[in-house]
Amino acid sequence: MAQKVFAGISVDVNDEGYMTDRSQWTKDIAKEIAKEEGIELTDKHYTLLDYLRERQSKGESLTIRSVGTSGIIDIKGFYQLFPGAPMKKAAKIAGIPKPASCV
Amino acid sequence: MKKLLILGAGTGGTIMANKMRKLLERDEWDITIVDQYKTHYYQPGFLFMPFGYYTKNDVVKPKTNFIPFGVNVIFQEIERIDAPANSVHLKDGTNLRYDFLIIATGTRTAPEETPGLTGPLWRKNIFDFYTYEGASALADFFKTWKGRELVLNIADMPIKCPVAPLEFVMFADAFFVERGLRNDVNITYVTPLSGAFTKPRASKVLGELLVQKNINIVPDFYMERVDNEKKAIVSYDEREIPFDCLITVPVHKGDPLIGRSGLGDEMDFVKADKYTLQQVEFPNVFVIGDAGNFPTSKAGSVVHFQADVLTENLTCAIENRPLTNKFDGHSNCYIETGFGKGALIDFNYDTEPLPGSFPFPGIGPFGLLKESRTNHYGKLMFRWIYWHILLKGKEMPIDSKMTMAGKKM
Numbered sequence: 008m009a010q011k012v013f014a015g016i017s018v019d020v021n022d023e024g025y026m027t028d029r030s031q032w033t034k035d036i037a038k039e040i041a042k043e044e045g046i047e048l049t050d051k052h053y054t055l056l057d058y059l060r061e062r063q064s065k066g067e068s069l070t071i072r073s074v075g076t077s078g079i080i081d082i083k084g085f086y087q088l089f090p091g092a093p094m095k096k097a098a099k100i101a102g103i104p105k106p107a108s109c110v
Numbered sequence: 111m112k113k114l115l116i117l118g119a120g121t122g123g124t125i126m127a128n129k130m131r132k133l134l135e136r137d138e139w140d141i142t143i144v145d146q147y148k149t150h151y152y153q154p155g156f157l158f159m160p161f162g163y164y165t166k167n168d169v170v171k172p173k174t175n176f177i178p179f180g181v182n183v184i185f186q187e188i189e190r191i192d193a194p195a196n197s198v199h200l201k202d203g204t205n206l207r208y209d210f211l212i213i214a215t216g217t218r219t220a221p222e223e224t225p226g227l228t229g230p231l232w233r234k235n236i237f238d239f240y241t242y243e244g245a246s247a248l249a250d251f252f253k254t255w256k257g258r259e260l261v262l263n264i265a266d267m268p269i270k271c272p273v274a275p276l277e278f279v280m281f282a283d284a285f286f287v288e289r290g291l292r293n294d295v296n297i298t299y300v301t302p303l304s305g306a307f308t309k310p311r312a313s314k315v316l317g318e319l320l321v322q323k324n325i326n327i328v329p330d331f332y333m334e335r336v337d338n339e340k341k342a343i344v345s346y347d348e349r350e351i352p353f354d355c356l357i358t359v360p361v362h363k364g365d366p367l368i369g370r371s372g373l374g375d376e377m378d379f380v381k382a383d384k385y386t387l388q389q390v391e392f393p394n395v396f397v398i399g400d401a402g403n404f405p406t407s408k409a410g411s412v413v414h415f416q417a418d419v420l421t422e423n424l425t426c427a428i429e430n431r432p433l434t435n436k437f438d439g440h441s442n443c444y445i446e447t448g449f450g451k452g453a454l455i456d457f458n459y460d461t462e463p464l465p466g467s468f469p470f471p472g473i474g475p476f477g478l479l480k481e482s483r484t485n486h487y488g489k490l491m492f493r494w495i496y497w498h499i500l501l502k503g504k505e506m507p508i509d510s511k512m513t514m515a516g517k518k519m
Contacts, residue, residue, distance in 0.1 A: 067375075068403070068405065070266070070267070071266075071302075071332060071346075072266055072361070072376075072377070073376055073377075076376055082332075082334070082346050083334070083346050085346075086332075086346045086347045090347060091330060091347065092304070092330045095304070
């Protein structure tokens with residue numbers, strides 16, 4: 008298992024850089040992963056990260072469309088917060104697995 | 111009389127009606143199947159229609175041809191499932207009580223979810239090939255079309271048969287080569303995924319095939335709307351791709367009935383256990399195929415493999431025993447790659463598609479994750495197997511569980 012140091016803490020990550028143990032996650036770690044992705048986190052980002060972590064803990068599948076119906080943000084706003092590939096980037100920063108797009 | 115009720119007489123519902131009628135005693139069990147439509151479509155055939163390879167007779171048959179004697183058939187729209195009361199309300203006011211329920215209501219394309227998609231260009235320059243009507247309209251359009259920008263877009267995942275859009279662009283490549291028009295037709299494959307397919311090794315192999323065939327790939331494109339005036343698709347991050355002919359694979363949703371009945375997720379897919387196929391709240395309700403929120407392909411092969419698992423688990427439930435079978439997510443897809451060749455992939459929840467031979471290790475005759483003529487004939491043969499063996503719930507020489515034998519890591 009690969010290790011990576013964020014905010015002075017060593018965490019487990021997979022070969023794509025996704026954290027494999029969600030309990031190791033902190034807001035400071037999120038801030039540093041976001042920096043690597045070129046994103047400066049705001050309160051809005053954190054609200055969304057909490058929402059994603061909560062849904063993931065319930066075993067729900069995460070999709071861009073479902074984030075758009077969350078009431079927190081619409082899809083356009085989601086793209087503005089996490090440009091390019093919002094679901095993948097947001098999951099990485101939230102310390103949860105890369106969402107499996109259903110085959 | 112005890113009652114088994116099946117909602118939906120598509121692939122899953124029909125197979126289950128056949129299997130359960132053989133197992134359950136006729137003097138103890140009444141089996142009823144309900145569907146609003148009388149026509150059974152061979153959906154894998156829709157892919158072949160735009161190119162004139164298949165016509166109506168190849169893909170359309172009456173549903174009643176495949177429902178066994180001893181099963182009641184009701185053609186009627188379903189209003190609501192009242193799961194706490196073990197009953198189903200039909201549109202005409204009929205109320206059907208059940209002891210066990212199988213939901214097999216499938217998925218549908220929802221082009222109305224994307225602004226502009228069903229606007230002025232719909233079925234003029236924009237076509238869906240996931241419906242009989244769309245595939246027929248596109249067949250007519252291709253007869254005279256002279257090119258230029260042919261764009262295929264997948265609006266969102268999950269979709270039925272995730273390899274069909276890939277097959278479509280490879281067929282289109284061959285079709286326009288054969289017509290001497292390939293230099294005038296630029297083919298672009300636009301997907302919300304990061305590559306050609308969802309799983310890494312297959313994505314790489316299939317992605318390379320597209321490159322060889324001079325098909326452009328635009329990944330990570332999540333369509334927001336269609337600009338009918340500019341003839342362009344626009345993503346949520348404001349990227350635009352112009353088209354002369356747009357092939358859309360629209361957003362997929364479950365049947366609205368599932369939402370009305372409070373049994374589904376936000377896309378109206380029934381919340382069900384991916385291993386037991388049981389609905390998460392109601393133990394006497396089971397789900398098969400596209401209707402469920404299972405994280406596997408929405409495809410006929412999955413339905414076929416699930417049917418074995420469901421038959422066993424439903425029997426357990428009826429006999430009040432713990433459910434003994436687990437669905438492993440097994441999926442098996444022939445992939446047409448054009449010019450009389452095909453590829454084949456075989457995978458499950460945990461194992462991605464790998465190279466090798468199938469179904470007999472080292473022998474085949476089918477090759478996994480590579481192009482061959484035999485694979486193409488496998489796909490063509492499958493239509494006959496579908497109508498004559500699969501729908502009738504007869505045995506096939508392929509196990510419902512995926513096997514690693516014949517696969518190379």
